[in-house]
Amino acid sequence: MGSRQIGARLRLMACLLLLPAAGQAEEYEVRWSASLEAALHAIASQEADDDVTGFFDQYRFTPNKGTQPPVELGLTQASFDLLGAGEEPALRFRLSSPTSNLGITGSDHAFLNQRAWLFGTERGLFLDLRYRRLRTEDLRRFPDPTGSGSVITDLTSPHDRFYRERTGFDGTLRFRPQDRFEGLPDAFSRLGGEVELRGGYDVRDGQYQRRFLLAPRWLSLGQDLEQEVGTVGGGLLVAPAGLFTLALDVDHQRFREGAPTLTEAGLGGMPASSRSVGFVPDTDRTTGAVRIQRRFGERAALRGGFQMSVLEQVSDRTPDQRTAGLNDNQLLFTSANLAGDLKIIGGLSANAFFKYDERDNQIDRNTPLFNAGGGGQVDEFLDELRRTAVGGELVYAFAGRNQVSAGARGEWVDRDLEFVTNPTSRRILPANALVSDETEMVTVYGRTRLRPLRGLDVRAELGYRDAPKTGYAVELDDYLYGSADVSYTLPIARPAVVSGFARGGSGENRDFEAVGGQGPNPAGGRVDRDFERTEIFWGITATTAAWERTTVFASFFQARDLQDYDLVLSNQPRYFQDALPLSFMPDGPINYRSEDLGTILGTHYRFDERSDVGVSYTFNHIKTRYRTSGSGSGGIERVEGLSRIDADIHRVALRLGHRLRDGLSLTAGYRFDYFDDRSPVHGSGIVPPFDLSTFQHTVTFGVVLTNELFE
């Protein structure tokens, strides 16, 4: 037994699930650990309020901010292992609570952001249970009413928080009879079967801020969500005599939104309308799949599969649906794939894949919502989508684990677009649709992974994509891309690694244009809608434990996104092209620039066998900027002003640990989080403007216990 294999020996009668087939009691070894931690927060004054969602609350909600001082006490980590003979794990439990609160300051938000796993294994039975509870929050957003001419009605309260809480379980139970029962008929054992049952249940509640125009007012309100998701499924897997592996799976998902349906009339819309607002449908999704894999020794492998899925609206219908008699609303997805690998000779091998996807929107379109004008369909309707992808690659492996490869892949998308046929309707005509009916893309690439020197690992890819047809203006043609990852482990006695990565790509789309004129065959002026994009992303990282007691980590990265295209204005919305002559005008180039750069510096120092300290500093700078110069630039600049992102995030962390004795350690830590935001902010008449710049100081004290304490 190893030096760390210390544990209390307990004689346990296993529970029914873990009951050994032989019916004998087994001797188990128990190992456990638990970390209790208290965190005290000091938060910038404007955010030190339970009613305010600050930047850091979006992902790390701090309960009880209104108390002095806010305190969290939680079980941040726990584990429990039950090990059988030969240290074979019979039961493993893991708990992680990045944010939790046992409620000592009176919070009703206990155990937020918590996950747990339970794994059980016992001779042919495998149990995998997961639990998750998490909360995310949305920042409150308001528009700038200046010059809009709109009356803004804010129905939210300054005390509203917009959040989602999600609590769920899911699990899998697998059963392999040949592993559990001895003396099974040989034919059955050779079948290599496995039965799997799956299930889950997830509850989500909260509310989100909905913003929309309800003429003549611009409205802000909190819309509730009360969602339930239940899943159940199962599958059968057989591998008869190892000839092939066949898996059959069926899954059903039930999604229900329990929040009441909002209507314009209910929100005071004038004239009163029964149109729904933010309606989320109840749905059922049923999926069936079959997959097969055949391996031909070390020389070849073949894989294929077929999947069909139906997503259907069930239960409640909106008032509009009921009025229109629209009851059937479902999507049918079909997918098939085939892939194979073949070792040709020596280090030369080939692989190829084929994939086909189809999406069929089976909604009943014989209703006034689609072709009768007056609030019905306006733009193109995507009736069916068929996507085919194929690829092939030649790979040459040499001198151990070095390889170079060259390949090509293609993608073809065929869309059945239906346009409104009623000329009395507002309708977008095919000439000015934003989606085209076909995409064709072919990419060729070369790829390598080399280990030219001991410790040096180089991966690189260079590719070029030609896209004769594109479906959307942002799909890139004439696209050249490359990536490289280099890692070097220094030839010294202690670990030291320097690594770097670079990604880049640049392409354009010149397929789309706006066509002026009137009617289904407009002959007016044409305006190009060319789009160009270049992305660059690189970084370098160094990690070393070059000194006996010290580990140092440093990382830097920078990403840039450059997009250039013309702003195209029109004299009327595109859906008036039947009734009025449409004209388009290029209004000067838009240059969108986004940049983020960051660095992480840290060190860990071990004083002795009992004590250590970790310190780190993290910095992120993020910025976006639009530039435009045309007649619409005033408006765009204003939108840019509203949407501009310009911020720095600083984080400092320090943590000390000291082991008092085996099984008992103490920790103390300090965190400083600072968000420096230079973006414009707006309030409503009800809620004052809220500066997102904020900071938090957090001091933590913890104790870590393990089973060794009681031995």
Place this chain on the structure above:
Amino acid sequence: MGLGIGLAACVSTWPTVAPQPYHRTASIEGAEPVGADECEVCHEDVHGHAPAPAYHEDCEACHGPGSVHADSEEPADIRYPSDSDCLACHDSRRSHLDWTGADHARGDVACSDCHEPHSQEPKQIRRVASGAALVRHAGATTQLCASCHVDVASRLELPSHHPISEGMIDCTDCHSPHESRAARLGPATERCSGCHQDHAGPWVFEHAPVAEDCGYCHAPHGAVAEALLETSQPGACLSCHTLPLLGAGHDPAAFVSRCTDCHSAIHGSYSDPHLRR
């Protein structure tokens, strides 16, 4: 804070782990089986784990005959398990059906690069320190992914991100490391709609990109713009859409805010073809 918490996890919890060196997987010429008892003479434990948990039978089943290594005690004289060794037993698993075509397999990532067969961790996930340094509270799986996919890990701290570095979801909640992204069964939207059912429809009036690929508008690993938008508004919209000067409130002089402040049902609607409610 990323590294701080990552290193903090080192404090009294687990030691810093050395980077994974390159190991040979080729057979050792002339080696003969010696039996696990001979191995345990020296290998009392392996990185703190039992040398051969019962479910892995014995050392030489995976490492090959060990006589040469037992005589020389040189690390180079024992081989490390290749994927074939692992698949000899683990092939007929649902999650491994597509392994030979998986992106990781094609990139010459071995099973043992991610799995530590001697570990008692769930799924034998290998513990790494460098990943922990990049993602704060993330689970062991995510830290392992981050140790190689540094570029992705660096996105996880952007202002808009999935709560991965906070430990609430893992990379494997969306990705299967054992399969090919290109040949994976199912539509491109499937990964997202597994959690975001309320954006999946079926809508009466739908935004076309929603029907095809969420990635047209969203950057799932992290974004500078809110709501994981790859490009902040109005650019995310104007790169496809033209802008009417008159009517429908689109006169640039009358802009009030982001596009989605009016078109709030941007994924789809049951009542408005303009996706406003």
